[in-house]
Amino acid sequence: MFTTTLRRSPTWTRQATPSLRRLISSNHQTFEEGDIVHLRRIAGKTSSTILSQPLRPGRKIETPSGRIAHNDIIGANTRDIVSSCKGTGYCVTFPTIDEYVTNVRRLVTPVYPHDAATIVNLLDIHVDSAPNPPIEIFEAGTGHGSLTLQLCRAVHAANPPSRPRGAIIHTIDISARHSEHAEKVVSGFRRGLYRKNVDFYVGNPTQWIKNQFTKRAEEGKPPGPFLSHAILDLPGTDEYLQAMSDGLLPDGVLGVFCPSVTQIADCLKVIKKTGIPLSKEAVIEFSPHGTGVGAGLRAWNVKWTTVRAKERGKVDVEGEEVKVGAEAGDMPAESESVVDVDTEAELQPKEIPPIAEGATEDVLVCRPSVGDRLVGGGFFAVFRKRGQS
Structure with a gap:
C-alpha cells in the first residue's frame, strides 16, 4: 500500500517567508553570506x-x-x-539557472536546462497575479529538481510576497532521498527565490490524486478535478494516465516524458483501449547528442491510423501504397514506421503485417514530422483533457 507524505522541513519555513530574508532578483548586485556564486x-x-x-x-x-x-x-x-x-x-x-542546474551536486541525471525550459513552454502555462482558486500543477518524478525549478519560475508571478499562493507546484518522488535533495536544489537558487511556489511529497502519484480528492472533500472544497497541468517523468508512465486524467480539469494539459518512443506508443495504446479522455497534441524528440544543456529537438507524428488493403499484396497507409511484407528499404520516403499495435520492439521500419484484401486494420504510425525543426535524449508527448461532450 502506498502513502504520500508532504515534506515540510525547516527549510520550507525559512525560505517561504520573504520578509525574513531578501531574495535575489535579476537586478541584485551585491553578494551576501549564504549566496551561491x-x-x-x-x-x-x-x-x-x-x-x-x-x-x-x-x-x-x-x-x-x-x-x-x-x-x-x-x-x-x-x-x-x-x-x-x-x-x-x-x-x-550569480549563476544563471542553466549554470546552477548543470553544476550543482546531483544524485540523479537532471532534465537539462534547455530541455526543461522547452517542456515548460510546451505545457502552455499562463498565470496572473494571485488567481482564485489557485492554479495547481502536478509533477510526478521530482528527480534532481531541475524541471521543478523551471516550473516554479513559470508560475512565480502568481505568488507575490505576503499574499496567499495563486499557483502551486505539487511535486512527488518515490524516493525520500531524491525529494530532499531536490528541495535543497530549489532552495539554493537565488536564496530560495522560487521555494514558496512548490510543495514536495514522497509517495505514489495515483495514491496522491486519490488522497487529494478525499482531503478536499473533508475541507469542503468543490468536488472534481483541480489540476491545470500534470507532468509524468517516471518509469511506467502509462500506469498513471487514468489518475492524471481524473485530476485534470477539462482542457488541462498532460506532459509525458519517456526515454523511448515505444513508451509514448504504450500511452496511446492505454488511452485507446481504456477510453481515457485525453487527446494527443504533439510528440517531440529531445536529441541524445546535445552538449549537456539540451538541444536539437524534433517533432514526431505518433498516431493511430487505418490500414486498408487496396489490392492483394498492397496496403494503403495514409494515402501511400506500401507492399505487404516490404523490408525497411522498400518503405515510403522519409522513413515512416508502421507497426502492429502489440509490438514491444523499438519503433523502427519493420515488415507490415499482411491483411486480407479489402479489409481494414488500425495500426500505429510513428515517424519524424517532415520539415519540422524546433529549436540528454528522450521523447515528450503533450495531451489535453477532453470535455464531457
Missing part, C-alpha cells in the same frame, strides 16, 4: 568555471589555481574580479 577564470587557455558552496565567513573555495576566500566575495558586486592565492583572477556572478 559562479566563478569563471578570466585568463588562460581554458575557461574554468566553479559553482561555490553557500558563502560563509572564513571558508575558502578550492580552484585549480589556488584558494579563494569567501570573505573576498561577501560584500563584492556581481562581475567583480577576485584573485586566488596564486594571483589568478576569477569573475564572480
Whole structure:
C-alpha cells in the first residue's frame, strides 16, 4: 500500500517567508553570506568555471589555481574580479539557472536546462497575479529538481510576497532521498527565490490524486478535478494516465516524458483501449547528442491510423501504397514506421503485417514530422483533457 507524505522541513519555513530574508532578483548586485556564486577564470587557455558552496565567513573555495576566500566575495558586486592565492583572477556572478542546474551536486541525471525550459513552454502555462482558486500543477518524478525549478519560475508571478499562493507546484518522488535533495536544489537558487511556489511529497502519484480528492472533500472544497497541468517523468508512465486524467480539469494539459518512443506508443495504446479522455497534441524528440544543456529537438507524428488493403499484396497507409511484407528499404520516403499495435520492439521500419484484401486494420504510425525543426535524449508527448461532450 502506498502513502504520500508532504515534506515540510525547516527549510520550507525559512525560505517561504520573504520578509525574513531578501531574495535575489535579476537586478541584485551585491553578494551576501549564504549566496551561491559562479566563478569563471578570466585568463588562460581554458575557461574554468566553479559553482561555490553557500558563502560563509572564513571558508575558502578550492580552484585549480589556488584558494579563494569567501570573505573576498561577501560584500563584492556581481562581475567583480577576485584573485586566488596564486594571483589568478576569477569573475564572480550569480549563476544563471542553466549554470546552477548543470553544476550543482546531483544524485540523479537532471532534465537539462534547455530541455526543461522547452517542456515548460510546451505545457502552455499562463498565470496572473494571485488567481482564485489557485492554479495547481502536478509533477510526478521530482528527480534532481531541475524541471521543478523551471516550473516554479513559470508560475512565480502568481505568488507575490505576503499574499496567499495563486499557483502551486505539487511535486512527488518515490524516493525520500531524491525529494530532499531536490528541495535543497530549489532552495539554493537565488536564496530560495522560487521555494514558496512548490510543495514536495514522497509517495505514489495515483495514491496522491486519490488522497487529494478525499482531503478536499473533508475541507469542503468543490468536488472534481483541480489540476491545470500534470507532468509524468517516471518509469511506467502509462500506469498513471487514468489518475492524471481524473485530476485534470477539462482542457488541462498532460506532459509525458519517456526515454523511448515505444513508451509514448504504450500511452496511446492505454488511452485507446481504456477510453481515457485525453487527446494527443504533439510528440517531440529531445536529441541524445546535445552538449549537456539540451538541444536539437524534433517533432514526431505518433498516431493511430487505418490500414486498408487496396489490392492483394498492397496496403494503403495514409494515402501511400506500401507492399505487404516490404523490408525497411522498400518503405515510403522519409522513413515512416508502421507497426502492429502489440509490438514491444523499438519503433523502427519493420515488415507490415499482411491483411486480407479489402479489409481494414488500425495500426500505429510513428515517424519524424517532415520539415519540422524546433529549436540528454528522450521523447515528450503533450495531451489535453477532453470535455464531457
